[in-house]
Amino acid sequence: MAAEKKKVLLGVTGGIAAYKACEIVRGLQKAEVDVRVVMTENATKFVGPLTFEALTGHAVGVDEFGYPGDAIPHIHLAQDCDLFLIAPCTMNCAAKLACGLADDLLTSAALATTAPLLVAPAANTQMYTSPASLNNMATLSLRGVELVEADEGYLACGVEGRGRMAEPQRIVERALALLGVRGDMSGVSLMITAGPTIEPIDPVRYITNFSSGKTGYSLARAAARRGADVTIVSGPVAVDPPEGVTVVSVRTAREMRDAAAEVFPACDLAIFAAAVADLRPEDESDRKLKKGLDDAALSTIRLAENPDILSELGHAKREHQVVVGFAAETHDVVDNARKKLIAKNADMIIANEVGPEKAFGTEGNEIYMITAAGEEHLPYMLKSELADIVLDRVLDLR
Numbered sequence: 001m002a003a004e005k006k007k008v009l010l011g012v013t014g015g016i017a018a019y020k021a022c023e024i025v026r027g028l029q030k031a032e033v034d035v036r037v038v039m040t041e042n043a044t045k046f047v048g049p050l051t052f053e054a055l056t057g058h059a060v061g062v063d064e065f066g067y068p069g070d071a072i073p074h075i076h077l078a079q080d081c082d083l084f085l086i087a088p089c090t091m092n093c094a095a096k097l098a099c100g101l102a103d104d105l106l107t108s109a110a111l112a113t114t115a116p117l118l119v120a121p122a123a124n125t126q127m128y129t130s131p132a133s134l135n136n137m138a139t140l141s142l143r144g145v146e147l148v149e150a151d152e153g154y155l156a157c158g159v160e161g162r163g164r165m166a167e168p169q170r171i172v173e174r175a176l177a178l179l180g181v182r183g184d185m186s187g188v189s190l191m192i193t194a195g196p197t198i199e200p201i202d203p204v205r206y207i208t209n210f211s212s213g214k215t216g217y218s219l220a221r222a223a224a225r226r227g228a229d230v231t232i233v234s235g236p237v238a239v240d241p242p243e244g245v246t247v248v249s250v251r252t253a254r255e256m257r258d259a260a261a262e263v264f265p266a267c268d269l270a271i272f273a274a275a276v277a278d279l280r281p282e283d284e285s286d287r288k289l290k291k292g293l294d295d296a297a298l299s300t301i302r303l304a305e306n307p308d309i310l311s312e313l314g315h316a317k318r319e320h321q322v323v324v325g326f327a328a329e330t331h332d333v334v335d336n337a338r339k340k341l342i343a344k345n346a347d348m349i350i351a352n353e354v355g356p357e358k359a360f361g362t363e364g365n366e367i368y369m370i371t372a373a374g375e376e377h378l379p380y381m382l383k384s385e386l387a388d389i390v391l392d393r394v395l396d397l398r
């Protein structure tokens with residue numbers, strides 16, 4: 001018999017980040033969580049209740065005295081959830097929660113619930129950092145309310161500072177952790193290589209490529225959310241690591257090979273998303289190269305081949321291990337990727353064509369998943385969306 005779904009009551013209050021609550025709903029639903037939504041009157045000025053009704057398949061509560069078929073919805077909704085999440089939570093709502101004010105459906109339900117309360121505050125920087133707001137959030141925290149601290153960044157009011165609601169994925173990860181949701185990858189140990197490698201020429205210069213790490217980190221984030229035990233072996237990137245993931249930071253291909261070779265034997269799955277430099281300067285100067293080199297020195301950086309990490313570990317894989325590589329191609333994308341599938345002894349190669357809007361550094365990508373059995377094309381979509389589909393297919397290979 002299928003386990004009963006966990007239930008989250010999502011409270012949405014009136015801030016510009018209200019539209020991001022839709023993404024939170026989707027993220028929770030992907031983890032098989034049943035979501036109901038209550039909104040403040042002000043929140044409906046930013047997103048219509050109909051949007052949440054369509055997403056959740058449940059009536060959305062706004063008016064305490066107008067909830068369909070229920071005379072006391074604040075009690076029933078509050079009692080029928082495993083977690084009450086408020087995102088975004090305005091400073092006005094945080095103040096009401098701190099004082100125990102209950103003057104609408106959302107705050108009445110918050111006062112009535114016995115479920116854990118998770119709050120993702122969002123506001124203009126001055127409002128967020130005002131002594132009153134900080135005091136209210138400290139009160140909530142002391143009372144056991146879980147807070148997902150707002151991010152720093154560009155705010156809708158035109159200023160830079162703290163107050164931007166945390167990214168939906170971060171909020172979803174915290175919610176799932178509090179719910180103790182064990183995803184379909186629980187018990188799976190996954191290694192992912194991500195980002196570029198850098199190959200030094202001298203102490204201040206290096207050869208590298210345009211990989212941002214977004215692909216590897218999106219896969220890691222999705223796998224961690226689904227319960228996998230994830231280690232990223234990562235070249236230098238500016239992407240935040242997902243919560244609960246181990247990151248082994250490396251710089252060069254040889255460092256990445258050593259780190260990956262150490263993690264690999266204990267893995268069930270390994271995905272090689274890194275753009276590893278195939279070549280490195282043979283000799284790394286221990287001094288900064290100066291102007292005025294002679295012609296021979298100016299025209300030559302001797303290169304040496306780096307180890308092929310995927311190929312080495314692909315050929316070393318054991319029966320139960322699934323190995324997935326990537327192929328970044330400028331032409332004959334599928335044919336070249338298929339050759340890599342065989343040469344590197346991988347179970348799947350994910351091919352992507354290098355282009356201005358695809359592959360390196362972009363938010364989205366278009367890919368071909370190639371196995372011995374055939375190939376599947378996925379049209380352009382966000383790397384975060386691709387990640388879940390790739391993981392579904394990789395799990396099918398076990």
Ligand code: PMT
Pocket residue numbers: 193195210211212213214215216253272273274275276277278306307308309310311324325326327328329340352359360361362
């Ligand atoms: O990080 P992003 O900005 O999101 O960009 C994503 C990406 C374009 C880097 C990613 O989608 C991708 O294609 N990664 C592989 C890039 C690459 O180096 O492709 P390749 O065809 O040269 O290598 C084939 C496979 O062998 C890859 O799995 C690579 O990780 C692996 N390899 C390659 C060389 C080497 N010395 N060691 C390796 O392990």
